[in-house]
Amino acid sequence: MRHTYAAHVRFSDVDVYGHVNNVKYFEYYQEARIAFVLSMAGGLFDADSSMRQVVARIDVDYKQPIVFRPEPYTVETWVSRIGTSSYGLSCRIVDEVGAVYSTAEVTMVTFDTRTQRARSLTDDERARLESAKG
Numbered sequence: 001m002r003h004t005y006a007a008h009v010r011f012s013d014v015d016v017y018g019h020v021n022n023v024k025y026f027e028y029y030q031e032a033r034i035a036f037v038l039s040m041a042g043g044l045f046d047a048d049s050s051m052r053q054v055v056a057r058i059d060v061d062y063k064q065p066i067v068f069r070p071e072p073y074t075v076e077t078w079v080s081r082i083g084t085s086s087y088g089l090s091c092r093i094v095d096e097v098g099a100v101y102s103t104a105e106v107t108m109v110t111f112d113t114r115t116q117r118a119r120s121l122t123d124d125e126r127a128r129l130e131s132a133k134g
Contacts, residue, residue, distance in 0.1 A: 032075035078134030
C-alpha cells in the first residue's frame with residue numbers, strides 16, 4: 001500500500017535558479033509523512049498519549065529539479081521495514097506520468113515522552129505498519 005499526498009509547490013519554494021530549493025523537499029516529505037501517519041486507522045498514536053514517534057534519520061536523493069507549476073506533484077510513502085522500536089519509510093516524489101524527482105528513506109523511532117527514551121512498538125502499531133508495507 002502506498003499512501004499518496006498532493007504536494008503543491010509554492011512560489012516561495014522556488015530559488016533564484018528557477019527550481020525548488022533543496023531544503024523544501026524535506027518539507028514535502030514531512031507533510032506527506034504526517035498525512036500518512038494520520039491516515040492509518042486513526043493514526044499511529046493517540047494525541048493525548050505520551051507514546052510518540054520521532055524522526056531519527058532522513059536521506060534524500062535528488063533525481064531531477066522540481067519546478068513551479070499549478071499542478072501538484074505526488075509524494076508516495078510506504079513502510080519499508082519494521083524493527084523492534086523503529087520502522088523505515090520509503091518515499092518518492094513523482095509527477096502524473098511517473099517521472100521520479102526525488103527519493104527518500106526515513107527512519108522513525110517510537111518514543112515515550114515521559115521517559116525520553118525509545119520504546120518498543122506496540123502490537124497495534126506493528127499491525128498497522130504491516131498493513132502499509134510496500
